[in-house]
Amino acid sequence: MPHSLRPRQHWVFDLDNTLYPPQARLFDQIEIRMTAYVMAALGVARAEADHLRRSYWARYGTTLAGLMAEHGVDPEPYLVDVHDISLDHLCHDPDLRAAIAALPGRKIVFTNGSAPYAERVLAACGLSGLFDGVFGVEHADFHPKPRREAFETVFTRAGLTPGDAVMFEDDSRNLRIPHDMGLGTVLVAADPEPAPHVHFHTDDLTGFLRRIVC
Numbered sequence: 604m605p606h607s608l609r610p611r612q613h614w615v616f617d618l619d620n621t622l623y624p625p626q627a628r629l630f631d632q633i634e635i636r637m638t639a640y641v642m643a644a645l646g647v648a649r650a651e652a653d654h655l656r657r658s659y660w661a662r663y664g665t666t667l668a669g670l671m672a673e674h675g676v677d678p679e680p681y682l683v684d685v686h687d688i689s690l691d692h693l694c695h696d697p698d699l700r701a702a703i704a705a706l707p708g709r710k711i712v713f714t715n716g717s718a719p720y721a722e723r724v725l726a727a728c729g730l731s732g733l734f735d736g737v738f739g740v741e742h743a744d745f746h747p748k749p750r751r752e753a754f755e756t757v758f759t760r761a762g763l764t765p766g767d768a769v770m771f772e773d774d775s776r777n778l779r780i781p782h783d784m785g786l787g788t789v790l791v792a793a794d795p796e797p798a799p800h801v802h803f804h805t806d807d808l809t810g811f812l813r814r815i816v817c
Contacts, residue, residue, distance in 0.1 A: 605803060605815045608787050612708030613761075613768035615781075616734075617748075618721050619714065620773040621791045621808070623693055623728050632688040633716075637666050640684055644676055664747035665715050671745065678745050686720035695729030702812035703733055711736040711761050715747045736761050748777040754784065771808065775801055 616622055619630055634656070641652035659669020670676035703710060711734055714721050718739035725731050740746075742760060743753040758765060769787040772778050775796045778788040782800035789811065790796055795804040805811035 605811055608769050608803075608815050609707075611767055611769050611787060613763045614703075614706050614708065614710040615758075615763070615768055615770040615786070616703075616710065616712050617714060617770075617772045617774070617777065617791075618712055618716060618724060621771055622699070622712070622730065623696070623724065625773070625793075627692040629688060629690070629692070629724075633685055636685040636688065640681055641666070641670070644670065644681075645674060664749055664753075665740070667740070668745070668747045678741070682717040682720070682739075682741070686717055686723075690723060690727040693724065693727035695727075696809075697729060699728070699809045699812075700730055700733060702809045702816075703730070705816045706812065707816075708767075709735045709761075709763075711738060711757075711763070713738045713743075713748070713757050713761075715740050717741060748774075749780055751780050754780050758784075 637656050638649060638652045641647065641655055642649060645652070647655070655669070656666045659666045663669040663672060667678055667681055670681065671678060712721055712725070716739055718737050718741065721737050721739055725737070738757045738761065743756045746752040746756065748754065766785040769789060770778060770781040771789045771791050773791050775790050775798060778790065779800045782788045787802050788800060789803045789805060790801045791805055791808050793806050
């Protein structure tokens with residue numbers, strides 16, 4: 604039961620499709636912009652760019668990591684461009700805000716996107732000012748989740764104690780290393796994915812958090 608997480612004092616939240624519902628489909632917009640960026644940067648057709656986007660995500664953790672490793676792409680202009688999307692489908696979520704605020708200890712956001720993008724999303728969801736830190740891939744020295752270096756770098760910068768922390772993610776592969784580091788792990792997704800590195804599953808983050816503190 605989530606009550607077993609109550610003694611923990613550090614709470615790590617992924618951003619996309621975790622702190623807002625996947626029905627907002629923000630990543631659909633980002634994927635379109637990523638494909639266009641790959642086309643322009645590498646001079647390839649759309650079909651090839653889309654293939655590279657997907658294959659780099661599978662191999663390196665993010666499309667950006669593949670572009671950096673394979674083609675020396677500068678990450679900063681890429682991050683600005685691909686996150687220049689509409690947030691019109693997001694709305695304030697006061698219930699989620701209250702549930703996160705009730706958690707004991709420190710809360711951070713850690714995303715494979717950029718921190719400025721994360722701040723925009725949090726503002727659109729009514730979650731600004733709620734977290735003790737908002738960390739983007741730039742704070743992980745551009746190492747993306749699920750790489751161990753990404754978690755170690757961000758957790759150190761955040762002053763986080765892994766054995767006293769919980770991580771919430773919509774992508775189960777991003778929970779393997781946190782599990783190995785001693786974090787509690789919660790998969791936030793429509794369907795469960797039974798795996799040793801997933802301690803809990805929920806399709807209702809607000810309700811799950813309420814059960815921790817009740």
